[in-house]
Amino acid sequence: METILEAVNIVKYFYDPVKVKVLDGVNFSIAKGDFVSIVGKSGCGKSSLMYVLSTMDTDYEGEVKIDGVSMQRKKEKYLAKIRNEKIGFVFQFHYLLNEFTVLRNVMLPGLKLNRYSEKEVEARAYEKLQTLGIGELALKNAARLSGGEKQRVAIARALINDPDIIMGDEPTGNLDKKNSELVFDIFKQLSQQLNQTMLIVTHDPDFAAKTNRIIRMEDGKIVDEQR
Numbered sequence: 339m340e341t342i343l344e345a346v347n348i349v350k351y352f353y354d355p356v357k358v359k360v361l362d363g364v365n366f367s368i369a370k371g372d373f374v375s376i377v378g379k380s381g382c383g384k385s386s387l388m389y390v391l392s393t394m395d396t397d398y399e400g401e402v403k404i405d406g407v408s409m410q411r412k413k414e415k416y417l418a419k420i421r422n423e424k425i426g427f428v429f430q431f432h433y434l435l436n437e438f439t440v441l442r443n444v445m446l447p448g449l450k451l452n453r454y455s456e457k458e459v460e461a462r463a464y465e466k467l468q469t470l471g472i473g474e475l476a477l478k479n480a481a482r483l484s485g486g487e488k489q490r491v492a493i494a495r496a497l498i499n500d501p502d503i504i505m506g507d508e509p510t511g512n513l514d515k516k517n518s519e520l521v522f523d524i525f526k527q528l529s530q531q532l533n534q535t536m537l538i539v540t541h542d543p544d545f546a547a548k549t550n551r552i553i554r555m556e557d558g559k560i561v562d563e564q565r
C-alpha cells in the first residue's frame with residue numbers, strides 16, 4: 339500500500355517554564371485510503387502531534403514524511419505550498435470568512451494554488467458542495483449558516499484541491515449530537531465513496547468507532563491501535 343504520511347520517532351518539548359516532553363517517540367504511517375482517528379485523554383499530545391504532522395509546527399525531533407518527502411529543515415514557503423496542495427484541514431472552529439459567500443469560501447484555497455483558472459475553481463467548488471449535499475447553500479453568506487452547515491462548508495473547502503490527506507482536529511468538537519452525527523457521516527461517506535485518506539483527532543468514541551483505525555495516545559506516546 340502506498341504510504342501518504344509517515345511519522346518517524348517524533349519527539350517534542352514544551353518549555354512551560356520547565357522542559358516537558360509532550361511527544362515521546364511517535365511512530366506510525368498512514369496509507370492511501372486509510373481513515374484513522376487519534377484518541378486519548380486531554381493533554382496527552384494529540385493536538386501537538388497534529389501540528390507537527392501538518393507541518394504547521396516545525397520545532398520537533400524526528401521526521402515527518404509526506405508522500406515520501408521529509409519535511410525536516412524545509413523553508414516555510416515550501417511547507418505552505420505542501421499544506422495547500424496536499425493537506426485539507428478541518429478544525430473545531432471553521433474559520434470561514436463571514437464577508438464572503440459559501441462558494442467563495444470554498445474557492446479560496448483553490449485560487450491560492452494557481453493550478454486552475456477561476457472558472458475551473460468555481461466549478462470544482464460547486465461540485466464539492468454538491469458532493470456534500472449542500473449545493474443549495476452556494477450563494478448564501480457564510481455568516482448566515484447554522485453551526486452544522488458551516489462545518490460542512492469547511493469540509494468542502496478542505497476538499498477543493500483534492501488533498502492527499504484530510505486532517506481534522508476535533509472537527510465535531512463544537513457541534514451538538516445531531517450535527518456531530520451528520521459530520522461523522524460525511525467523513526464516512528468520503529472514506530467509502532471517494533477513498534479519501536483522513537486523519538482525525540477526536541474526543542468522541544462514537545466518531546472514532548466510524549474510522550478504520552483507532553490510535554490511542556497516552557503521555558505523548560502511542561499505546562494502542564485497533565483496526
Ligand SMILES: Nc1ncnc2c1ncn2[C@@H]1O[C@H](COP(=O)(O)OP(=O)(O)OP(=O)(O)O)[C@@H](O)[C@H]1O
Pocket residue numbers: 352353354360378379380381382383384385386387
Ligand atoms: N504552547 C504550549 N506551551 C506549553 N505547553 C503546551 C503548549 N501547548 C500545549 N501544551 C501542553 O502540552 C500537553 C499536550 O497538549 P495537546 O494540546 O497536544 O493535548 P491534547 O491531547 O490535544 O489535549 P486536548 O484533548 O485537551 O485538546 C498539555 O500538557 C498542554 O498543556
